[in-house]
Amino acid sequence: MFKLFGACLLVVGGYFWGESIALKKKKRYQLLLDWWQILMDIEGEIRTMATPLPILLVEIGEKRKCEIGESLVRIGNRIQMREQLSFAEIWEEELKKGNFEVGKDELDRMISVGKNLGFLDKTQQVLFLEQTRKDLKIPMETAFLQWKEAKGFYEKIGILAASMIVVLLL
Amino acid sequence: MDKLELLHHIFPKNIQNMLEKAPITYYKLQEVRLRVNEPLIIIYDNKEYLFGKNGQMERQCKFPYIVSATEIKETLEYVSSHSLYAYEDEIRQGFITVQGGHRVGIAGKVVVEEGMIKNVKYISFLNIRISHQVLGCSDGIMPYITKRNEIFHTLIISPPRCGKTTLLRDMIRSISNGFEEFQGATVGVVDERSEIGACFLGEPQNDLGIRTDVLDCCPKAKGMLMLIRSMSPQVIAVDEIGHREDLEAIEYVINCGCKLIATVHGNSIDDIKSKPLLRKLVQERVFERYIVLNNMDHVGNISDIFDSQGNQLYHV
Numbered sequence A: 001m002f003k004l005f006g007a008c009l010l011v012v013g014g015y016f017w018g019e020s021i022a023l024k025k026k027k028r029y030q031l032l033l034d035w036w037q038i039l040m041d042i043e044g045e046i047r048t049m050a051t052p053l054p055i056l057l058v059e060i061g062e063k064r065k066c067e068i069g070e071s072l073v074r075i076g077n078r079i080q081m082r083e084q085l086s087f088a089e090i091w092e093e094e095l096k097k098g099n100f101e102v103g104k105d106e107l108d109r110m111i112s113v114g115k116n117l118g119f120l121d122k123t124q125q126v127l128f129l130e131q132t133r134k135d136l137k138i139p140m141e142t143a144f145l146q147w148k149e150a151k152g153f154y155e156k157i158g159i160l161a162a163s164m165i166v167v168l169l170l
Numbered sequence B: 001m002d003k004l005e006l007l008h009h010i011f012p013k014n015i016q017n018m019l020e021k022a023p024i025t026y027y028k029l030q031e032v033r034l035r036v037n038e039p040l041i042i043i044y045d046n047k048e049y050l051f052g053k054n055g056q057m058e059r060q061c062k063f064p065y066i067v068s069a070t071e072i073k074e075t076l077e078y079v080s081s082h083s084l085y086a087y088e089d090e091i092r093q094g095f096i097t098v099q100g101g102h103r104v105g106i107a108g109k110v111v112v113e114e115g116m117i118k119n120v121k122y123i124s125f126l127n128i129r130i131s132h133q134v135l136g137c138s139d140g141i142m143p144y145i146t147k148r149n150e151i152f153h154t155l156i157i158s159p160p161r162c163g164k165t166t167l168l169r170d171m172i173r174s175i176s177n178g179f180e181e182f183q184g185a186t187v188g189v190v191d192e193r194s195e196i197g198a199c200f201l202g203e204p205q206n207d208l209g210i211r212t213d214v215l216d217c218c219p220k221a222k223g224m225l226m227l228i229r230s231m232s233p234q235v236i237a238v239d240e241i242g243h244r245e246d247l248e249a250i251e252y253v254i255n256c257g258c259k260l261i262a263t264v265h266g267n268s269i270d271d272i273k274s275k276p277l278l279r280k281l282v283q284e285r286v287f288e289r290y291i292v293l294n295n296m297d298h299v300g301n302i303s304d305i306f307d308s309q310g311n312q313l314y315h316v
Helices: A002-049 A053-063 A067-080 A087-097 A104-116 A122-169 B003-008 B013-021 B069-079 B084-093 B164-177 B220-231 B244-255 B269-273 B276-283
Strands: B029-035 B041-044 B047-051 B095-097 B103-113 B116-129 B154-158 B187-191 B212-216 B235-238 B259-265 B289-294 B301-307 B312-315
Touching (some): A002 A053, A002 A067, A053 A067, B013 B069, B029 B069, B069 B116, B084 B095, B164 B187, B164 B235, B220 B235, B220 B244, B244 B259, B269 B276
Parallel strands (some): B154 B259, B154 B289, B187 B212, B187 B235, B235 B259
Antiparallel strands (some): B029 B041, B029 B116, B095 B103, B103 B116
């Protein structure tokens, strides 16, 4: 009975070990999903309310309690402090500080959004944000598949490794 | 942050430093003018001053500080909180109102599409007009526009820069709060250019009294109708009437039993009569009081008050 319990514990442990390995992939997918939703929020606020960026970023950041949201709150607050820096500079600084679980290319793409926010008219802003969200769709779907694949793979590896240990121990 | 400090923050570092060091008292500062590749000029205590390269403020200056295109661009970024799209409609009208109620006039290349102003690009000229609330400046005229707890339909006639908005603002405050002979009334303000209330995030920065409701950034004609339907005001106040649709809305306001206080650009009642759209209002004796302003002795000087029949009730 004791041996059976120990064996079960090992297999379950192996499963969770596998899942923890896949966590990195999940984080990346979650981050891209948050980013996608934030872009949608920004687009909506600009389209319907024409809210200025500092207020809009703080509101959205506080609503979406996530890593990028925290950066947005900091950006919004810094603009309201009227530091003598351009919006793009503040945006870049804060996103780099975020240490997000994304590749360099993805981070660069996020930073480039800051260079296009603020100075165009409402229609152009909305079109730009729509396009950015469209461009994000494929990386997001890929990240989702990678996470699911990694989850299944590592879980199986974990269970298999645990099972082997059980067999060896028995 | 005091009012002057708040104002300094809409300028780039160099200009900010010069304004900080200059011997400027906030209530005497009237305008700051930025023109690309031209000297930085301020209107202070009704006089024009230039800034030297070393930041000194002088009436005449041989080597003035020259404003660069980058500084204009930066100022515009700060003025619009890095969000020009949020001020599209204001830019089309040629100005942006900033925190504190200051009006930033803009000029540059106007983009026209199908006869309508679509946008302004290459913005190279900025005029920051400082808003000053003068509490109590309407005290002297209140007895002329009220009678036994009733307000008269009143039109303030004034050339630009003579303080008509300042007077209107204080009249709103007095009517709203009430005074000795008047117990106070609900006032609805249609603040198309955010100059009367100077609302920032919906909160009036100027004191408009305890019974005042403000429709901020709303077209006058539409706003007057909205207020009547939604806020049941006893008095409606609007700044700078003159369009055909304004006059139609005024008719509606008056027929609803609301009292109206409005301002208009002009020098005299005759001047108003010469404008085809406004002539009708004078001829039909819609307004019961006309207050004429000039800036002879000081800004906001009241030169005459007339009744609806043109009888002079007050003259300096």
